[in-house]
Amino acid sequence: MIVRFMMLTIGFGLAAVGGISVIAYLNYIPAGLSMIEYILFIFQRSEGALLVVGLLLITGSIYWPEKS
Numbered sequence: 001m002i003v004r005f006m007m008l009t010i011g012f013g014l015a016a017v018g019g020i021s022v023i024a025y026l027n028y029i030p031a032g033l034s035m036i037e038y039i040l041f042i043f044q045r046s047e048g049a050l051l052v053v054g055l056l057l058i059t060g061s062i063y064w065p066e067k068s
Contacts, residue, residue: 004061011057018051 022042029038042048 001066004064004066007057007061011054011061013054014050015054015058018047018049018054021045021047022051 025038025042025045025047028041029035033041
C-alpha cells in the first residue's frame, strides 16, 4: 500500500512539472508556431516525457492489481 502511495505521489509530481512546462510552452503558438510544430516541439523536449511518465505512474498506482 505504501509503495502505491509513493508511486502516486511521485507520478503526480512528475505530471505536474511536465504539465506546467507544456502549458508554459503554449506561448510559442502566438509567436508563429503552428499546432503541428508545437506538438513536435513538445515531443522533442524532456518535459513532455515527464508528463507521460507521471501519468503512467499515476495510472499504474491506481489500477495495478494488489497481491492478496
